[in-house]
Amino acid sequence: MNILINASNLKKGGGMQVADSFIRQLYNYKSHKFYVVVTDSLSDLLDDLTSSDNLILIKYTQKKNLLNVLFGKDAFLNNCVREYNIDKVFSIFAPFWRPSVKHICGFAKPQYIYKESPFFYNLKLKQRVKCKIVEFLHMRVIKLESDILITENLNVSTRLFEICHKRIPVFTVTNYYNQIFEKPSLWDTRIQLPKFSGFTLLTICANYPHKNLKIIPDVVKYLNEKYPNFLFRFILTISPNEFFINNVYAKEVLLLGNVSISECPSLYFQSDALFLPTLLECFSASYPEAMFMKKPILTSDIGFAKGICGDAAMYFNPLCPASIGEAIYRLANNVIERDKLIANGIKRLKVFDTYEERTKKYLKIIETGSI
Incomplete structure (x- = not known):
């Protein structure tokens, strides 16, 4: 079977991982021929992988415009389908294109699923209206352009199936850490954090509003006032022009800018805990990454996070700086609690599909329309 893997719309965030x-797993499946469309955003892939008998890398060069997105038009991808005699298409996340063959699409838009999320509490009327319009247009695209949908969370799958009026099959394949975490020889260790004798909290994500990173300055202020002798710092993978930090807090917040997947394991190794104050997720790879790297998890006391992490995380109210600050201080000063969370995380990893299982499930869905 000739399969087109469409990653042309991935630019940042967890979808890249x-x-x-x-x-990287597709080399192992010789019974199919894969035509993989990627952009410069996946530069590691473009640098590391070479075309083989069963895998052809294609660099996406077309500029997308709003009309094409809304009406599912993409001349570049249409040409790929024709030229390579494609049998089926798998868009790893979000369609924005209607191919002439069967189309399997990944779905990762938690804001359309979890309306009860505190993310919506503080939105102004204009923002709410914008979200509603974007959601209406995007869900229209998803329903028109997808033949099968895949999510990373069973609860999301159940809700999405209802939203699509039970007309589109929805399957669940969980996320996992990237296989590079198991290969220390491939870790990129060029980023060396400054020497520090306090507690280091790592957050690896793009600066999306639902990640709730704007709460961090208030958490810093709370901890400095309540526990003036407590040494801590936040490590964020965003750039200074994306995130305003008062110079007063410069020593507590280190902004690294965008990092590659190969740089992530080393950052975990140099940190003491994962910090994720997110308000919305379908699934975050940060959770299994931290579990594998034996780092305790501090995250939001919200249903999706608890459903993924279970007893492998310490939870806080993500809208309350005091709740977050107290959780950080408690974890930093309780070695027994940290060790317990780490042990629970190692056990919790068995709940998820490994990267190999994920690949097998993706391919079975593409091949047979079932799992």
Whole structure:
């Protein structure tokens, strides 16, 4: 079977990790021929992988415009389908294109699923209206352009199936850490954090509003006032022009800018805990990454996070700086609690599909329309 893997719309965030991990596994499946469309955003793939008998890398060069997105038009991808005699298409996340063959699409838009999320509490009327319009247009695209949908969370799958009026099959394949975490020889260790004798909290994500990173300055202020002798710092993978930090807090917040997947394991190794104050997720690879790297998890006391992490995390109210600050201080000063969370995380990893299982499930869905 000739299969087109469409990663042309992935630019940042967790979808990049999934694409990288999945595509690297395709060499092992010789019964199919894969035509993989990627952009410069997946530069690691473009640098590391070479075309083979069963995997052809294609660099996406077309500029997308709003009209094409809304009406599912993409001349570049249409040409790929024709030129390579494609049988089926798998868009790793979000369609924005209607191919002439069967189309399997990944779904990762938690804001359309979890309306009860505190993310919506503080939105102004204009923002709410914008979200509603974007959601209406995007869900229209998803329903028109997808033949099968895949999510990373069973609860999301159940809700999405109802939203799509039970007309589109929805399957669940969980996320996992990238396989590079198991290969220390491939870790990129060029980023060396400054020497520090306090507690280091790592957050690896793009600066999306639902990640709730704007709460961090208030958490810093709370901890400095309540526990003036407590040494701590936040490590964020965003750039200074994306995130305003008062110079007063410069020593507590280190902004690294965008990092590659190969740089992530080393950052975990240099940190004491994962910190994720997110308000919305379908699934975050940060959770299994931290579990594998034996780092305790501090995250939001919200249903999706608890469903993924179970007893492997310490939870806080993500809208309350005091709740977050107290959780950080408690974990930093309780070695027994940290060790317990780490042990629970190692056990929790067995709940998820490994990167190999994920690939097998993706391919079975593509091949047979079932799992």
